[in-house]
Amino acid sequence: xxxxxxxxxxxxxxxxxxxxxxxxxxxxxxxxxxxxxxxxxxxxxxxxxxxxxxxxxxxxxxxxxxxxxxxxxxxxxxxxxxxxxxxxxxxxxxxxxxxxxxxxxxxxxxxxxxxxxxxxxxxxxxxxxxxxxxxxxxxxxxxxxxxxxxxxxxxxxxxxxxxxxxxxxxxxxxxxxxxxxxxxxxxxxxxxxxxxxxxxxxxxxxxxxxxxxxxxxxxxxxxxxxxxxxxxxxxxxxxxxxxxxxxxxxxxxxxxxxxxxxxxxxxxxxxxxxxxxxxxxxxxxxxxxxxxxxxxxxxxxxxxxxxxxxxxxxxxxxxxxxxxxxxxxxxxxxxxxxxxxxxxxxxxxxxxxxxxxxxxxxxxxxxxxxxxxxxxxxxxxxxxxxxxxxxxxxxxxxxxxxxxxxxxxxxxxxxxxxxxxxxxxxxxxxxxxxxxxxxxxxxxxxxxxxxxxxxxxxxxxxxxxxxxxxxxxxxxxxxxxxxxxxxxxxxxxxxxxxxxxxxxxxxxxxxxxxxxxxxxxxxxxxxxxxxxxxxxxxxxxxxxxxxxxxxxxxxxxxxxxxxxxxxxxxxxxxxxxxxxxxxxxxxxxxxxxxxxxxxxxxxxxxxxxxxxxxxxxxxxxxxxxxxxxxxxxxxxxxxxxxxxxxxxxxxxxxxxxxxxxxxxxxxxxxxxxxxxxxxxxx
Ligand code: ADP
Numbered sequence: 001x002x003x004x005x006x007x008x009x010x011x012x013x014x015x016x017x018x019x020x021x022x023x024x025x026x027x028x029x030x031x032x033x034x035x036x037x038x039x040x041x042x043x044x045x046x047x048x049x050x051x052x053x054x055x056x057x058x059x060x061x062x063x064x065x066x067x068x069x070x071x072x073x074x075x076x077x078x079x080x081x082x083x084x085x086x087x088x089x090x091x092x093x094x095x096x097x098x099x100x101x102x103x104x105x106x107x108x109x110x111x112x113x114x115x116x117x118x119x120x121x122x123x124x125x126x127x128x129x130x131x132x133x134x135x136x137x138x139x140x141x142x143x144x145x146x147x148x149x150x151x152x153x154x155x156x157x158x159x160x161x162x163x164x165x166x167x168x169x170x171x172x173x174x175x176x177x178x179x180x181x182x183x184x185x186x187x188x189x190x191x192x193x194x195x196x197x198x199x200x201x202x203x204x205x206x207x208x209x210x211x212x213x214x215x216x217x218x219x220x221x222x223x224x225x226x227x228x229x230x231x232x233x234x235x236x237x238x239x240x241x242x243x244x245x246x247x248x249x250x251x252x253x254x255x256x257x258x259x260x261x262x263x264x265x266x267x268x269x270x271x272x273x274x275x276x277x278x279x280x281x282x283x284x285x286x287x288x289x290x291x292x293x294x295x296x297x298x299x300x301x302x303x304x305x306x307x308x309x310x311x312x313x314x315x316x317x318x319x320x321x322x323x324x325x326x327x328x329x330x331x332x333x334x335x336x337x338x339x340x341x342x343x344x345x346x347x348x349x350x351x352x353x354x355x356x357x358x359x360x361x362x363x364x365x366x367x368x369x370x371x372x373x374x375x376x377x378x379x380x381x382x383x384x385x386x387x388x389x390x391x392x393x394x395x396x397x398x399x400x401x402x403x404x405x406x407x408x409x410x411x412x413x414x415x416x417x418x419x420x421x422x423x424x425x426x427x428x429x430x431x432x433x434x435x436x437x438x439x440x441x442x443x444x445x446x447x448x449x450x451x452x453x454x455x456x457x458x459x460x461x462x463x464x465x466x467x468x469x470x471x472x473x474x475x476x477x478x479x480x481x482x483x484x485x486x487x488x489x490x491x492x493x494x495x496x497x498x499x500x501x502x503x504x505x506x507x508x509x510x511x512x513x514x515x516x517x518x519x520x521x522x523x524x525x526x527x528x529x530x531x532x533x534x535x536x537x538x539x540x541x542x543x544x545x546x547x548x549x550x551x552x553x554x555x556x557x558x559x560x561x562x563x564x565x566x567x568x569x570x571x572x573x574x575x576x577x578x579x580x581x582x583x584x585x586x587x588x589x590x591x592x593x594x595x596x597x598x599x600x601x602x603x604x605x606x607x608x609x610x611x612x613x614x615x616x617x618x619x620x621x622x623x624x625x626x627x628x629x630x631x632x633x634x635x636x637x638x639x640x641x642x643x644x645x646x647x648x649x650x651x652x653x654x655x656x657x658x659x660x661x662x663x664x665x666x667x668x669x670x671x672x673x674x675x676x677x678x679x680x681x682x
Contacts, residue, residue: 002098005167007051007106008123008146010161017313018147023122024219025142025594027212032109035118036064039071044114046071047129048194048257049162051078053104053124055085058364066091074180076166080104087170095169103165107144112184117155117297134442141223148212156185162314166176168626230317235391238266242395246402255402256288259372263395263642264290267388270377271352272293274362274399275303276370279315283307285373295377296352304344309335314361315368320393323357325381355381360392364400372396421599428601436479440472486600496628497541503578503650506542507568510549522562524584526553529569538578538650544625545650548633551618552582552646559644560586576652577631581643589637597635598623 012018023031032050039046048068052058058065058079069075075092079085080099088094097103102123108118122144147154163185164176245258256274264272270292277284289299305311309331315323323329326349328662336346348354356376364371374381374392447469451462488494511526538545549568556566564585573579589597589604596602601616626633626648633648 002101003168004102004104006123007108007158007161007165008121011121011147011154011158014157018154020145020147022125022216023144023146023148024216024223025144026219026309027215028107028120028122028144028148030215031120031148031212032107034113034676035109035120036061036068038116038118039068039113040064042113042115044071044113044115045074046111046117047074047159047180048072049076049078049108049110049159049166051103051106051108051162052357053080053107054099055082055285057081068092074176074183076162078103078108078166089173091177093170093173095165095166106146108158108162110155110162112152112159114156116150117152118150119155119158120148121145122148124127132462141226173311176643198635231387234266235387235605238262239391239394239398243398246398249402250406252406252410253288253401255399255406256370259395259399260290263372263374263392264292266393267374269374270290271298271375272372273298273303273375274370274372276403277305277368279368287370292377298352304348305667307338307342308345309334310357310359313372314359314371318359318361318363318366320389320421321357321359322384322389323359324383326354326357328382340428353377355379358386358389358392359385360396362396362400364404369400369403372399424602427599428603431601437476440476443472444469462503479615479617482615482621486617486624489621489628494544494628497543498538498539498540499542501542501545503535503538503545503570503580504528506545507549507570507580510546510553511568513546513550514553515638517554518557521557523557524560524562524564524566524586526557527567528566529567534572535570535574535578536652538652540650548622548625548648549580549582551622552648555618555646556582556584556586557646560584564643572652573649577649578652579647579649581645581647583643585643588640588642589635589644590640591637594635594637652667 008020012020024287039048048065050058050061050065052061058077065075067078069092072081072498073092076095077092078095078097078102080103081096085094087097106121106123108119110121110122111117123146125143125145147158149155159180163180167174167177242259242262245262246255249255249258256276260272260274263269269290271289273285273289275284284303284305286301286303289297291297309319310323313331325331326332332345332349335342352375354375355378358374359369359372360372362372372395374384431453434512447465449463451457457465506529507530511528515523553566553568560566566582567582570585571581571582593602595603597604598619600620603621623633630651631649633646635644635646637644
């Protein structure tokens with residue numbers, strides 16, 4: 001049986017002039033115990049009706065009701081069953097109601113004696129969600145509203161309502177309930193008519209009333225103290241969790257995301273964003289954000305800083321700027337009237353519905369690292385609380401430290417990489433010098449010693465000795481030459497001679513150079529796939545372009561079998577560059593080495609075991625040259641023995657117009673320069 005009528009409501013309807021009062025749970029517990037004690041310590045035989053919201057609340061009082069039942073046989077206890085509570089007529093009447101019954105939300109105790117009467121008729125108020133989290137706090141926070149009084153008329157009315165209800169739940173008790181009516185309710189004052197009863201403040205018993213007021217006030221203070229303690233604790237937890245999370249990471253993006261997420265959720269703001277910027281930046285990109293549901297995202301948006309009075313003030317004062325109401329803020333209004341920036345700023349506020357704004361600069365030792373912003377976006381603005389501002393400040397400080405740490409770590413990693421590369425270069429250099437210089441030197445020495453010690457050596461043999469010594473001297477010269485070229489390129493000691501050239505002519509020249517250099521060897525077939533007519537002219541130093549092409553072709557020949565193929569292709573890149581590709585069907589390059597092949601002295605098999613000759617400086621030189629004209633060079637290979645492709649880009653001449661004799665110009669210029677380069681090297 002479940003009844004939806006509220007007893008509190010029913011009682012208030014028949015007692016006009018009475019207003020429900022608010023009671024904390026602890027006050028009600030004290031009051032009901034006092035009322036029960038009155039029964040236990042008096043000689044009266046009263047009617048006692050107690051209604052508990054749930055069986056477990058009744059269980060705590062069961063022993064008292066057993067004692068009360070020894071005083072009077074008119075005791076009724078009601079509760080919503082949880083385990084074994086049910087209708088029974090043992091020491092006293094127990095009455096079970098459904099958990100859906102309104103009684104499950106109410107708490108009643110009615111006592112009608114000959115000498116005294118009292119009633120407590122209350123209903124529980126639901127707690128706001130923020131107070132529901134913690135179980136212990138929730139119990140002390142529970143609040144009820146209703147009537148507690150010694151007024152006999154009100155108590156009689158309450159008893160009647162309760163007895164009528166019990167008769168519905170347990171009709172078999174009709175006779176006993178009838179007795180209760182006769183004994184306690186059929187007194188002079190009617191229980192059916194609606195009467196005007198004075199407010200409880202005029203209730204006789206001022207002492208008790210005052211006591212209850214004190215009890216309530218004490219409880220209220222406790223509640224407030226608990227609340228502020230809980231809020232403080234929550235903020236401390238939030239700060240700790242942000243600190244913890246940002247300290248655990250050295251990844252800038254992660255640090256920023258954790259900070260906005262936790263802060264946004266913790267303070268329940270509509271939008272929390274963070275962007276990195278410096279004092280003089282005019283615009284920043286919103287790196288990370290937290291947004292509440294239904295709030296417009298600004299992630300990745302360009303955020304105007306120049307002319308933003310809040311940003312400027314925050315940078316100048318190095319302090320957090322809070323705007324409670326953007327529509328009424330002086331700084332905002334002042335700039336809003338300005339053309340350009342003002343309009344932009346006004347649009348920003350409107351577009352992103354920023355009604356209250358908190359702008360927190362992230363400084364580290366006076367250096368601005370970024371800004372954190374909190375936006376409230378509802379129509380009704382809010383006032384930023386000093387506690388919240390202090391919390392956001394503390395978080396901004398932590399984020400600053402974490403960002404600096406992450407930056408330092410990234411620098412350290414870069415430095416480590418550079419050191420590793422340097423170390424690789426150093427060991428390669430030692431190996432190269434040991435092998436590439438000492439080997440030819442020894443050969444030269446042996447040849448010359450033989451020539452000197454054997455004057456009668458047959459002329460053919462002495463010719464072989466001389467040729468060997470000369471070719472090894474050439475090998476050494478090449479190494480020294482490459483070494484000097486690279487240091488001049490790296491040190492900026494090269495004079496660049498820009499010319500307008502046709503790329504295909506340079507390719508032809510490079511191919512013929514390579515063929516001339518390797519006359520005695522059988523080379524793979526070299527196909528030139530360029531279509532000169534379609535290609536724009538390039539603006540470049542022709543000598544160095546031929547140098548790059550020749551080095552790539554040399555490598556392709558070196559690492560491809562004679563029956564393999566080499567191809568040169570050129571295409572425009574759509575933009576302002578031309579892309580040249582030298583591909584071969586040779587031994588290929590491991591994916592992991594595609595970048596390291598450009599390191600100085602890199603050689604796949606190591607300098608000491610190399611069979612193909614070379615210095616390990618060719619590609620490093622190519623990269624320096626291409627870098628110097630603003631292009632890029634990179635390698636591609638499907639893997640070992642599956643060929644390689646070397647690509648590089650060249651800037652196209654602006655306002656392209658084809659020159660009539662570019663090739664001669666390139667050739668002439670190249671041979672002239674070669675001379676001058678050599679002169680410098682010597
Ligand atoms: P080297 O004088 O040793 O050729 P490079 O700097 O020109 O020096 O080349 C560095 C290394 O890159 C070579 O030793 C080789 O291991 C690899 N390499 C360069 N070009 C090719 C290619 N076309 N095919 C396969 N490997 C290549």
